Amino acid sequence: MQQQTSTAFIAASWVALGAGMIGFLVGLWNANLLLNEKGYYFTVLMFGLFSVVSLQKSVRDRLENIPVTDLYYGICWFATILSVVLLIVGLWNATMLPSEKGFYAFAFLLALFGAVAVQKNTRDTLQAQRHTPPEG
Numbered sequence: 466m467q468q469q470t471s472t473a474f475i476a477a478s479w480v481a482l483g484a485g486m487i488g489f490l491v492g493l494w495n496a497n498l499l500l501n502e503k504g505y506y507f508t509v510l511m512f513g514l515f516s517v518v519s520l521q522k523s524v525r526d527r528l529e530n531i532p533v534t535d536l537y538y539g540i541c542w543f544a545t546i547l548s549v550v551l552l553i554v555g556l557w558n559a560t561m562l563p564s565e566k567g568f569y570a571f572a573f574l575l576a577l578f579g580a581v582a583v584q585k586n587t588r589d590t591l592q593a594q595r596h597t598p599p600e601g
């Protein structure tokens with residue numbers, strides 16, 4: 466029997482994703498950085514979000530015995546780790562205040578966590594709806 470994800474956790478997941486992404490992007494918009502630097506951080510954020518959603522899906526597929534190749538599974542892990550490393554390298558070499566660097570790091574991690582949680586909740590909700598008998 467599949468248990469429905471709570472509305473509170475679904476809402477908290479969307480808030481985490483929204484707060485992380487919007488915080489990161491608003492900080493980037495207002496930052497005193499060159500356009501190519503802003504593009505770098507934006508691309509790292511989008512790459513990170515895509516990679517964690519793909520990783521979450523491939524991990525879940527494997528748990529549910531849905532075939533996922535070892536190559537794709539490894540690429541998902543590599544891309545997720547690479548996105549974090551690229552952010553660390555970018556922030557390490559940036560001419561920002563340490564508080565700004567911390568803000569971007571935590572907004573990035575919050576967005577990644579939110580993306581994983583939203584993906585999980587979406588999949589759980591769809592699976593619960595497929596297994597719920599019709600009322601009446």
